[in-house]
Amino acid sequence: MRVLEYVLRRGIFSLVTIFLAITGNFFLFRVLPGDAVSNLAKVPHSTPELQHALMVRFGLDKSKWDQYLIYLKNLLHGDLGVSFTYQESVSHLLLDDLENTVVLAGVGTLGAIFIGILSGVMSAWRRSSPLDHLNTGVATLVYSFPAQWLGLVLLILFAGVLPAGGMSDQFLFDSPPFWQHAADVGGHLVLPAATMILTAYGGYTLVVRSSVLETLGEDYVLTARAKGIPARRVVWRHAVRNALLPIVTMVALDLGYVVGGAVLVEVIFSWPGLGMATFTAIGQRDYPMIQGAFLILTVSVILLNFVADLVCFRLDRRVSA
Amino acid sequence: MRKALAALAAVLLACSGLSACARAGSQTADGDIYRLGSDQAIDSMNPFVSVVTTAFAVYEQIYPTLVQLDPEGRFVAEFASTWTTSEDGRTWTFRTHPGATWSDGKPLTAADAAWTLNTIAAFKDGPTAGLANYVSDLDEASTPDPNTLVLRYSRPVANVLNRLMSVPILPEHVWREYAGGDGEALTTFPNNAPVVSGGPFVLVRHVPKQVALFKRNPAYYGPKPHIAGFGIQFFSSDDAMITALKSRQLDAVRTVPSTSVANLESAGFEVISSPGLRFESITVNANPKQRPEHRELADPLLRQAFDHTINRAQIVETSLLGHGRPGASIIPPGTANWADRSLQPTPFDLGAANRLLDQAGYRRGPDGTRIANGHPMDYPVILPEDTYGGAGLRSFQIIRSDFAKIGVRLTAKLLDNAAANEAVMANESQDFAMTMWGWSGGTGDPDDTLNYLTCQSWGILNDTGYCSEEWDDLYARQGAAMTPAERHGIVDEMQRLAARERVLLVIAYPDSIEAHSREWVDLPQVGGNSFSSESKIPLLSVRRAG
Numbered sequence: 001m002r003v004l005e006y007v008l009r010r011g012i013f014s015l016v017t018i019f020l021a022i023t024g025n026f027f028l029f030r031v032l033p034g035d036a037v038s039n040l041a042k043v044p045h046s047t048p049e050l051q052h053a054l055m056v057r058f059g060l061d062k063s064k065w066d067q068y069l070i071y072l073k074n075l076l077h078g079d080l081g082v083s084f085t086y087q088e089s090v091s092h093l094l095l096d097d098l099e100n101t102v103v104l105a106g107v108g109t110l111g112a113i114f115i116g117i118l119s120g121v122m123s124a125w126r127r128s129s130p131l132d133h134l135n136t137g138v139a140t141l142v143y144s145f146p147a148q149w150l151g152l153v154l155l156i157l158f159a160g161v162l163p164a165g166g167m168s169d170q171f172l173f174d175s176p177p178f179w180q181h182a183a184d185v186g187g188h189l190v191l192p193a194a195t196m197i198l199t200a201y202g203g204y205t206l207v208v209r210s211s212v213l214e215t216l217g218e219d220y221v222l223t224a225r226a227k228g229i230p231a232r233r234v235v236w237r238h239a240v241r242n243a244l245l246p247i248v249t250m251v252a253l254d255l256g257y258v259v260g261g262a263v264l265v266e267v268i269f270s271w272p273g274l275g276m277a278t279f280t281a282i283g284q285r286d287y288p289m290i291q292g293a294f295l296i297l298t299v300s301v302i303l304l305n306f307v308a309d310l311v312c313f314r315l316d317r318r319v320s321a
Numbered sequence: 322m323r324k325a326l327a328a329l330a331a332v333l334l335a336c337s338g339l340s341a342c343a344r345a346g347s348q349t350a351d352g353d354i355y356r357l358g359s360d361q362a363i364d365s366m367n368p369f370v371s372v373v374t375t376a377f378a379v380y381e382q383i384y385p386t387l388v389q390l391d392p393e394g395r396f397v398a399e400f401a402s403t404w405t406t407s408e409d410g411r412t413w414t415f416r417t418h419p420g421a422t423w424s425d426g427k428p429l430t431a432a433d434a435a436w437t438l439n440t441i442a443a444f445k446d447g448p449t450a451g452l453a454n455y456v457s458d459l460d461e462a463s464t465p466d467p468n469t470l471v472l473r474y475s476r477p478v479a480n481v482l483n484r485l486m487s488v489p490i491l492p493e494h495v496w497r498e499y500a501g502g503d504g505e506a507l508t509t510f511p512n513n514a515p516v517v518s519g520g521p522f523v524l525v526r527h528v529p530k531q532v533a534l535f536k537r538n539p540a541y542y543g544p545k546p547h548i549a550g551f552g553i554q555f556f557s558s559d560d561a562m563i564t565a566l567k568s569r570q571l572d573a574v575r576t577v578p579s580t581s582v583a584n585l586e587s588a589g590f591e592v593i594s595s596p597g598l599r600f601e602s603i604t605v606n607a608n609p610k611q612r613p614e615h616r617e618l619a620d621p622l623l624r625q626a627f628d629h630t631i632n633r634a635q636i637v638e639t640s641l642l643g644h645g646r647p648g649a650s651i652i653p654p655g656t657a658n659w660a661d662r663s664l665q666p667t668p669f670d671l672g673a674a675n676r677l678l679d680q681a682g683y684r685r686g687p688d689g690t691r692i693a694n695g696h697p698m699d700y701p702v703i704l705p706e707d708t709y710g711g712a713g714l715r716s717f718q719i720i721r722s723d724f725a726k727i728g729v730r731l732t733a734k735l736l737d738n739a740a741a742n743e744a745v746m747a748n749e750s751q752d753f754a755m756t757m758w759g760w761s762g763g764t765g766d767p768d769d770t771l772n773y774l775t776c777q778s779w780g781i782l783n784d785t786g787y788c789s790e791e792w793d794d795l796y797a798r799q800g801a802a803m804t805p806a807e808r809h810g811i812v813d814e815m816q817r818l819a820a821r822e823r824v825l826l827v828i829a830y831p832d833s834i835e836a837h838s839r840e841w842v843d844l845p846q847v848g849g850n851s852f853s854s855e856s857k858i859p860l861l862s863v864r865r866a867g
Contacts, residue, residue: 032739032740033736033739033740033743033744033747034737034738034739034740034741034742034743035739035743036739038739038742038743038746040372040451041781042372042742042781042782046454046778046781046782047446047450047453047781048780048781049445049446049447049450049453050446050450050451050453051781053446053447053448053450054450056447057448057505057508082509085364085365086364086365086370086529087365087367087370087508087509087511088365088511093529152560155560155561155564156560156564159564159567159568160567160568160569161568163565163568163570164561164562164564164565164568164570165554165556165558165561165562165564165565166531166532166554166556167531169570170528170531170532170534170552170554171354171356171532171534171552171554173354173525173526173534173536173550266557267557267558268557268558268560268561269558269561270555270556270557270558270561270562272528272530272531276530276557277530279557280362280530280557282737283706283737283738283739284739285739
């Protein structure tokens with residue numbers, strides 16, 4: 001019963017947060033100076049008639065309140081609207097972007113988690129050794145690099161060896177066989193994913209190290225060692241397993257920011273994802289695109305936080321709302 | 322699902338290093354494919370929706386135009402082979418290419434051109450307003466026979482050819498169904514690939530923000546391109562685009578930052594710097610109704626002093642790394658032969674600037690900053706992202722440092738383009754003090770640039786707050802001057818007037834810089850571009866060396 005109550009409470013809280021975020025997203029960009037019409041109407045011999053026609057076409061001639069109500073009504077029907085810039089359905093445009101971002105952010109985050117756990121455990125097990133110092137030193141250093149700077153460095157370092165931009169070889173007129181396409185995407189994925197991994201794995205390393213160190217001093221670990229259980233088994237089965245809670249919490253919370261966190265990396269590597277779409281839409285004051293992109297970002301953050309809450313609750317029943 | 326599986330497999334293959342095998346060449350069974358990189362994506366394949374140059378350069382390749390520009394900046398035949406003008410300058414008659422067809426086999430005649438122009442004119446206050454400029458004063462387009470187009474204007478129009486050069490002729494049989502009622506459907510037709518083409522190339526694939534691929538159009542009425550096709554890959558960062566060129570993933574890049582020129586040259590690429598179509602300027606608010614805090618900016622002496630404070634030579638050398646030239650006229654040197662060569666850049670002379678400010682009565686305060694109307698001469702300068710994103714910020718730093726020497730403080734106010742528009746136009750341009758922006762004009766005609774300073778452009782493109790009867794009168798006269806000599810005389814007079822009034826303090830003309838692999842030859846520039854929105858000639862003639 002307590003579980004159901006917890007889930008319900010967190011669920012309602014998440015829904016309210018989503019509604020507030022939707023409202024915030026709607027008004028936030030409308031109070032920014034500049035609008036899509038003045039951008040689009042900035043052509044030679046532009047006329048007030050063109051500006052008016054664009055206002056009417058985009059529904060901007062209506063009051064903000066009316067626009068908001070129309071937006072909510074459309075949203076309830078699953079309609080994210082039509083992009084001002086592309087004059088196409090926002091959901092259609094953003095769906096591909098979202099998929100592309102999930103590919104990049106997924107690989108980047110999972111890679112960072114994997115390397116972070118591995119290096120954190122190694123550091124904890126070899127505490128105070130040169131390996132530990134090197135490991136934590138590098139992790140701390142790389143963790144502090146801004147993603148855009150590191151991305152540019154990788155771009156320059158691997159110029160000519162790895163593809164520099166885009167998601168696949170763009171100049172293939174005929175669809176290549178599946179494996180060739182996959183290999184092509186893989187090649188394009190290396191640099192942006194490496195940037196995400198390098199800028200994120202350090203955090204995991206440090207948390208995992210400290211968490212595992214704590215458990216390594218526990219009685220049950222010492223008992224296991226005294227029983228003659230092989231070191232590797234002691235670490236992975238006894239120490240790491242019990243050090244999981246803070247790691248899982250961090251991973252779950254980080255997952256919520258995965259989609260949004262890819263923005264800079266996507267812009268640097270021209271990766272056609274949600275981040276690049278948001279970046280472009282903000283510059284163009286393309287409200288439907290911005291609202292759509294932010295809605296996806298918001299929902300993914302809230303949803304993944306909700307999942308994180310549930311996972312933490314499952315792992316440790318002491319957790320309460 | 323396929324994407325997800327591909328992604329998973331991609332990760333595995335990326336880890337195993339197999340990805341290098343997948344790099345494609347630039348050749349197909351039909352011949353060579355020319356690969357371009359662009360930092361500007363196509364916003365829409367619908368000409369009634371699109372506003373970006375790249376999209377119009379694409380329309381140039383897939384749609385006929387009546388005329389086009391040649392590399393010397395002259396209007397030459399395209400779909401129209403000849404044209405004549407009536408004595409009163411109000412009727413233009415074009416003979417179009419006989420026997421032409423669209424890529425779907427339907428006849429391509431003068432009727433398609435007439436339909437396109439009449440449709441734009443019919444909905445010019447609404448759905449087609451973005452192209453309305455090209456048909457202003459057009460009463461009617463008619464076709465006495467399938468190969469003759471007659472355009473009747475309500476008054477003589479000097480730049481008819483320039484206007485028509487930019488109008489993509491659309492296939493009536495495809496678009497007609499969207500032109501009913503209020504014409505709003507014209508803006509919602511996505512015109513996705515495969516587009517019915519009448520130009521030398523057919524769009525076969527367009528992935529928004531990623532790529533557009535084109536194949537040779539066998540039905541094209543003009544000369545056959547040497548290349549089998551071309552593609553444009555879109556980049557959101559210049560660094561990735563230049564790296565892709567150096568890595569041979571591209572054959573050419575349209576817009577090269579001046580900072581990459583030396584690097585590309587040393588890597589063996591051909592870098593072409595052409596006189597640009599853009600000028601950068603400090604805009605001093607000349608609006609007589611501006612706020613009291615900076616009403617002195619309307620003083621011509623002050624603007625003259627400011628003009629003397631701009632070290633154009635240093636800006637060209639330091640900011641543009643030599644890839645540009647000091648500015649004088651508002652018509653950039655890339656606009657065919659319209660720039661008035663007699664206008665020289667205002668000399669950099671801090672002594673003269675100080676004397677002018679002293680003469681105007683702006684004394685220095687205790688901290689060295691001059692006082693005007695009781696307040697220090699301390700002005701925010703709006704820098705839109707167009708400017709601060711490139712060499713502009715370096716230029717601004719030079720300018721700010723020199724302005725400090727004449728007792729005028731400038732502060733950068735960085736805004737994105739939309740916010741900068743709003744800030745400059747707010748309250749009918751009464752609120753802002755100064756901006757530093759760049760303006761681009763047309764390749765073959767100065768009309769667009771001259772239009773920026775008309776009273777009619779207030780609140781839309783005229784960001785100077787300038788409005789004068791003299792200017793508007795000259796503007797109207799040049800638009801109706803039917804002999805080149807007469808029109809040149811008026812346009813020169815307008816350039817001198819703009820220089821005298823000093824509302825736009827023209828800083829410099831950045832060069833238009835392109836780079837391409839030396840494996841390609843015969844790639845002429847039209848208005849500084851090989852991928853032109855005004856000419857099919859460059860992509861018709863480019864071919865692989867040897």
